[in-house]
Amino acid sequence: MDLFNNTDTIEKVKAKPFIKWAGGKSKLLPLFKQYYPNELKSGLIDYYFEPFLGGASVFFDIAQKYEIKKSYLSDSNIEIVLVYKVIKERVEDLRSALNELKKDYCKKSETKKENFFYNIRDKYNNYKISYLNGLNDIYVYRASQMIFLNKTCFNGLYRLNRSGDFNVPFGKYIKPGIYSEENLLAVSEVLQNTEIEHGDFEFFKNKINSKSFVYFDPPYRPISNTSSFNSYSKEGFNNDEQIRLAEFYKKLDEKGAKLMLSNSDPKNINKQDNFFDELYSGFNINRIDAVRVINSNAEKRGKIKELLITNY
Numbered sequence: 001m002d003l004f005n006n007t008d009t010i011e012k013v014k015a016k017p018f019i020k021w022a023g024g025k026s027k028l029l030p031l032f033k034q035y036y037p038n039e040l041k042s043g044l045i046d047y048y049f050e051p052f053l054g055g056a057s058v059f060f061d062i063a064q065k066y067e068i069k070k071s072y073l074s075d076s077n078i079e080i081v082l083v084y085k086v087i088k089e090r091v092e093d094l095r096s097a098l099n100e101l102k103k104d105y106c107k108k109s110e111t112k113k114e115n116f117f118y119n120i121r122d123k124y125n126n127y128k129i130s131y132l133n134g135l136n137d138i139y140v141y142r143a144s145q146m147i148f149l150n151k152t153c154f155n156g157l158y159r160l161n162r163s164g165d166f167n168v169p170f171g172k173y174i175k176p177g178i179y180s181e182e183n184l185l186a187v188s189e190v191l192q193n194t195e196i197e198h199g200d201f202e203f204f205k206n207k208i209n210s211k212s213f214v215y216f217d218p219p220y221r222p223i224s225n226t227s228s229f230n231s232y233s234k235e236g237f238n239n240d241e242q243i244r245l246a247e248f249y250k251k252l253d254e255k256g257a258k259l260m261l262s263n264s265d266p267k268n269i270n271k272q273d274n275f276f277d278e279l280y281s282g283f284n285i286n287r288i289d290a291v292r293v294i295n296s297n298a299e300k301r302g303k304i305k306e307l308l309i310t311n312y
């Protein structure tokens with residue numbers, strides 16, 4: 001038997017997040033699974049929506065485990081949406097651009113690697129996009145820069161300053177794995193069955209129906225005044241936005257969609273803070289154990305509760 005030609009023996013690579021994103025949910029997936037709706041497990045959900053996409057860990061889990069007819073993915077951060085669109089539609093070109101960057105970077109000495117990083121960061125910041133219009137070569141190159149910066153910057157953070165510049169410093173990793181070709185191709189394949197848009201969390205509202213499951217992972221309400229947890233964009237996500245989201249949640253509940261929403265639990269800091277308990281009263285408010293992974297102060301990484309609010 002020719003083992004190399006026996007396709008049954010080749011295990012398909014599972015797509016997983018290709019970018020590090022503050023608030024990424026990979027570590028919570030084993031817990032989350034217990035809270036997915038039964039309708040998902042029994043094949044009664046046709047459409048999956050993730051309107052705060054970020055690193056998309058929940059999407060990758062769901063899309064590869066359950067029979068979903070189509071997924072609708074969106075985020076208000078145009079740069080991350082651009083990367084998903086490029087991976088979906090121009091994965092081969094992106095692969096070449098990333099290989100070039102990787103080759104140039106890896107052959108440099110340590111000090112030159114740092115210069116190279118700042119050079120790419122400057123190029124990235126000198127060009128801004130405000131809308132997506134087709135996917136020209138500039139977008140492909142920009143997606144490769146975004147992945148490169150994410151893998152070589154300090155802590156894999158994505159943070160913008162007030163003028164909208166990516167300002168995370170060099171990460172000094174000895175051998176950063178810039179990207180995995182295998183995973184990139186697997187991601188591209190999973191994305192074929194999706195619609196990806198740049199927009200506010202209400203973007204796909206007209207498509208959501210009783211056969212839909214929506215997972216909301218908004219920027220966390222900061223658990224302390226100094227917590228900079230939600231600086232993915234220069235706009236931020238304040239209490240008014242949390243209230244607008246809760247109103248949207250209620251509208252979708254009336255349509256019969258299955259809904260799951262994450263947030264930080266203000267009771268970690270102040271037991272009297274009932275902000276979310278009041279906002280989502282009438283729904284199931286679960287408090288699950290979480291570990292905050294992106295916190296520059298290692299001592300502050302510890303077990304805290306996180307909210308998982310479902311309407312089923």
Ligand SMILES: C[S@@+](CC[C@H](N)C(=O)[O-])C[C@H]1O[C@@H](n2cnc3c(N)ncnc32)[C@H](O)[C@@H]1O
Pocket residue numbers: 021022023024025026051052053054055056057058074075076077080199200201202217218219220232233236237
């Ligand atoms: C907590 S992160 C999502 C993390 C993601 N679930 C993961 O596992 O990596 C929140 C995301 O919401 C996006 N966002 C912020 N405000 C938004 C808005 N008004 N509408 C849609 N997306 C928004 C941010 O760009 C960010 O990617």
